[in-house]
Amino acid sequence: MAELGPLFEVVLGGLMSGVLYALVALGFVLIFKASGVFNFAQGAMVLFAALSLVRLAEWLSFPFAFLLTIVIMIAVAWTIERLVLRPLVGQHGLILFMATIGVTFFLDGFGQTIWGSNVYQLDLGIPASPWFLAESLFPGGILVSPIDVFAAAIAGALVLALSIFFHSTKIGRALRAVADDHQAALSVGIPLHRIWLIVWSTAGIVALVAGMAWGSKLGVQFSLSLVALKALPVLILGGLTSIPGAIVGGLIVGAGEKLAEFYIGPSIGGGIEYWFAYVLALAILLVRPQGLFGEKIIERV
Amino acid sequence: MTDPCLDTLPKLLLHNATRWPGRPAMREKEFGIWNVYTWADYRDRVREIALGLAALGVRRGEVVALLGRNRPNWVWSELAAQALGCMSLGIYEDVLPVEAGYLVGYAEAVAIFCEDEEQVDKILQLGTAASTLRWIVYHDDRGMRKYTDPRLVSWDEIVRLGRELDRVEPDRFEREVAAGRGSDVAILCTTSGTTSNPKLAMLQHEPFLRHIRAYLEVDPRGPDDEYVSILPLPWIMEQVYTVAMPLLCGIRTNFPESAETAMRDLREIGPTHILLAPRVWEQMAADVRARILDAGPLTRRLFDWAVRVGTAAVERGDRDRLADLFVFGALRDRLGFARLKSAATGGAALGPDTFKFFLAMGVPLRQLYGQTELSGAYTLQVHDELDTDSSGVPFPDTEVRIEDPDENGVGEIVTRHAGMFKGYFKNEEATRDAFTPDGWMRTGDAGYFDAKGRLIVIDRVKDIARTSTGVRFSPQFIENKLKFSPYIGEAVVLGNRRPYVTAILCIRYSMVSKWAEMRRIGYTTYQNLATNRHVVDLLADEVEKVNAALPESQRIRRFVVLCKELDPDDGEVTRTRKVRRSVIDERYAEIIEAMYAGRDRVHVDAVVTFEDGRTGRIDADLEIRDTSSRTSFARAA
């Protein structure tokens, strides 16, 4: 029983960081589900949101800074929709994907130009010291950092809100229609551009939350936008179009990574957590091309 | 004089094949590339076909007909027939079966070369009308599988027969060619006369060649020059340019891939010499101006400046260097005229405005004048002298005289030269009428010599109109001016024995439809567009512009826009688009009466012939418009 202690700890730690990946992945799924655009710039939005919040928090009270950042994120969403997406309506998915890569680089450069590019500590008033759970079961209990728990709670709340939003509200259904075919949705009278604005703003807010969680864990710095690259395998596992998929995918990747690092890592030079998520995702892709939860893509000839 | 042993076309061919065996004689664009035929190839193909015909039993003196679009095998078949001492008869490719039937029957052709299934169809429909036909040779065997007529012979079949005969009698071909005499009739050429059935002019080898040699003296060309064959081969001038001249001076002939791509293929070759009909020059001028209309404002202004400056220079007799450098150099290249040494226009008079337009552009355009009966052209504008309205000076071997000139020297043009035709085939009576008592040929055209001795051709004698008030005017001259407008495709000017001049106009569909689209004017068919009020207004402005350049008495008082195109299939114009006034007067008498009766509307009920010969009907209300000069005339009268 005892040697299981470290296993549980690793798994729990993995699950916690998996939740953080899921938070970023959520932003991707939200936009893809509503607009069919694989938004590579989600990572940059996470960084930009966190950076704005931290810098604003320096000379504004925190709640006010938080609200202002939300406004900024909506403004960012509006600009992206207006300047990038509207001219590219109906274009091939690849073109839109590459456009978001352009947006990524712009946001990175722009963010660091305004807010400066050194590392900032984000203090959310969450106690830093780790908690110890279930000392009775395992000697020394399982080390858990409060930030992870806080992030998990937020993630859970967000998932619940979004799934309700998508499945039951009128706008939610409209979003799903838009994703299938831009022109068709437009022709039916769905106000495509207003819908996209809502979706991108929501994704901006999700990015802010993810930024806060990551920022408090790793500190707000440029590498945050590379975290987004880690969210890609999560998407692949969970399937691009399902919200629960993003969360489950995140957890699997988080746990899988830590386990692999813990057991296989040392034998082959360590640091494999960096690419292990991808290999895992690819393995699943080869078996189920549409991921665990995604809808089967039927090629109508 | 000419070398005695080179007094027939086939002999010249053999001579050239020995002199320049490897040099390219012809090229044809097919399957995307230009296939080259050297003089040796030319001779060998002609040898195969000639011996093939001989194997089929075609004898000396018989008539061989040719029906198809301009292709090397057309020319080979012609030379092959002539090598056997037969007479070649070219028939226009877009001819209706009934016309083809008349020609083949009248000429008693024994064999006919058809290009493809479409032409064979026309001949097979004739039944008894083509009783003399023993063989129908088809070149493109696509779709021929379903025909079982015994007279059908495939191209490969006749070549096989020819090669077989060549093996049996190796010197047969040379013997047949040697048997040919300069005096034998080489070509039966249809006269594009405006009367009902065309007559066949008999052109003998030696006289025909002697006249072409005179032509080459005036407009020299050599074996390194390039010519692109666009106009139909049955027309006398195309026979001169594509068959006779290459044999005499070795100029290379190029055949485009198809009618649609003709001008693009012409540009690829970059010819040094071309011959186009006025209709093609007018269409090209309209097309250039239309495309410039769509260009950017800067290009448009630059182009207008260049045309203005260029035309002024042409009137002064030289060319504007600057306009050439900036605009016309590039423009000539885009049209494929960059390497042109001499461009000719013939078959009908070309409007002076179009003429000046191309001269200003740097195209060395020269007006020809001549008749089928006189082996084609016999006057040509002198190269360095820039004149836009004369037909130039007669060839050295040609004498031209004006028969009973009136007060200002205008009379019927009569001509004589040694290369004249032998007469009309099986039509002694018509031959006698064509000549004056002292052996000069009546051209039927009215004209006069200007101060510098240049022949100015006005119009057909019987078309020289005189209004009831005694005003003499040339309908063709006014029509050419009208046709210079990009929006007028065809025009017929009336006024003979009438109080004043009026006109029937046809829109140029390609240009007017673009004009209508630019102004958001909705239209459906040709008829709907032609009868649209705005279009009639547009043509009214054009008529005003032409009237401004005419003497007061000759101005168009009233005009109407016809609801259909004038078309050779309806007999309203000849194959080379010359107006048949008698047909127009008779068929549209109602319109003409309405115009002179002062009515402003007329109902017309016209018969239309479709591509395959079946007919349909058009009826429409046409608006008759007065021009500004009508009101002034009314006041004066």
Place this chain on the structure above:
Amino acid sequence: MIYRETGQFRTSYAEDQAIFRLRQDKIGIAVILAIAWIGIPFIADEYLLRAILIPFLILAIAAIGLNLLLGYCGQISLGTGAFMAIGAYAAYNLALRLPALPLLLDFLLAGLIAAAVGVVFGLPSLRIKGLYLAVATLAAQFFADWAFLRVPWFTNYTPSGSVTAPPLDFFGWVADTPREKYFVCLAFACLTALLAKNLVRSRIGRCWMAIRDMDIAAEIIGIRPMTAKLSAFAVSSFVAGGAGVLWAFVHLGSWEPLAFSIDMSFRLLFMVIIGGMGSILGSFLGAAFITVLPIFLNQVPALVGIQLSTAMVSHLEFMIFGTLIVLFLIWEPHGLARLWQIGKEKMRLWPFPY
């Protein structure tokens, strides 16, 4: 203006299928080659060669590699940097462990190794399309970064992971001055451009473009999607591997894995998009643009008098790249090559608009 096409006709299919059909184009390419081979080496100073021309040529080769995959076959790849790294380290190890092999053979084998790895990472492209494929190629990128950092065998157990390239002696002729290195790069660039152009205009090129345009239609005329996609991956990785070798051996001299990080992959992606997808010329234009822009950004503000910190310059660079990507995708998805083509078309048609 300068185009005079009258009188240029072709009498054989060989002429009609030539790469440069118009006389003006033949003259144009001859002039460019003359400038590249004779003009530049003698007038360009060392800085121009080392800082601009050599990287431009090598990146152009890599861009051609990516263009074959993305522009011609429609398969996106975010891992070109990895294949360059594989080429570089393979050549290094070959030279190190098998010194007998001539350098050129090392280059060739390095390219083949990169091609083999490219095929392995291309396999997923058979079942998955577009965006998912981007993930597979990202995996290659991260896997390569990790491998060359963490597996010491590749870097011959050097502590920092950085290695130095052996001298560039091709059968005795050693290229060490910038001018000689420039000639090496130019030779490879011309060779790659020619081979790529030949591939693209023959059967295999048409299969790639068929897969790119409509893979269902490609399948019904007999193209096996698997072989077409894998061949695109193989060729693209081979060329990227070769470029990697040149980048390491000729341009850098000594390098560590970070030189081929994901930034390199993104820069190559920019080159292909801005330069022009589906055009060999586009790869050169894109490479030139992306190489010159940062230098331009450094020089110009100084001239104008604004002092920019290097960090600011790199941020500006990011912003400009990002904006340009979006602008080009909206305005002209086929990039600079298409603009060049439109310009040429206008010159051929002037004064006519069509």
Place this chain on the structure above:
Amino acid sequence: MLTTAPPRPAQPAAARRRRAIGDVLLAVENISLRFGGVRALTDVSFDIRKGEIRAIIGPNGAGKSSMLNVINGFYHPQEGRILWKGRARPRMRPHEAAAGGIARTFQNIALFKGMSTLDNIMTGRILKMRASFIEQALWIGRGRSEELRERAFVERILDFLEITHIRHSPVGTLPYGLQKRVELARAIAMEPELLLLDEPMAGMNLEEKEDMCRFILDVNEEFGTTVALIEHDMSVVMDISDRVVVLDYGKLLADGTPDQVRNDPAVVAAYLGVAHG
């Protein structure tokens, strides 16, 4: 004369039949195809003989296109099998069917928009080209000779279908009628034994329809290609096809010569929309 002439009646099929109809080239036996609950085809059997023009007709949604997709290897039927030249055909991918000599066109045109007309049709020739990778890269040996040989072949097809004037224009810019003709050209370029045409004349005006009929007849006569075509225009079907299969709601309704099928009560009912049982 007017530009649009009234149509000339194509000669009746029987009268023009020159080419003998051979034995069974392709046999479809008890094919059933289901997508989840949707039953696209149920127990359909018919055959196509060598050299004939076989029409497949039926109201919309009768399963015509699905049938073509089964023959062509896109869909794999749950039951039944396909015999190609007498031998049962294993589960075939489309590119294997193509290699086997089956070419097809699509209802909504499947052309390569990024290429010119010439390149599109040259792509149809790839099965005939054997040049190795190196030969293509260096443009030597077969790499070069095959390109020139195939270019000449494709030029004959351009001439055959009278589209030589659009040789270098990108297919995206061509009018609808010409795009259909380029797709037909690409299918012919594969020199198939069986040509599957999915509504080749949909959306065409009178003149274009007449041209397309002529081309289909010529392909059948000049190259001896067996043609299976889906068509709604009854006058076309009756004119050019030798035998007709009628499908309705995925089931075989009738199979026979155009005249037999025309007066078959079941067919008339299906087409005139008599309420089903």
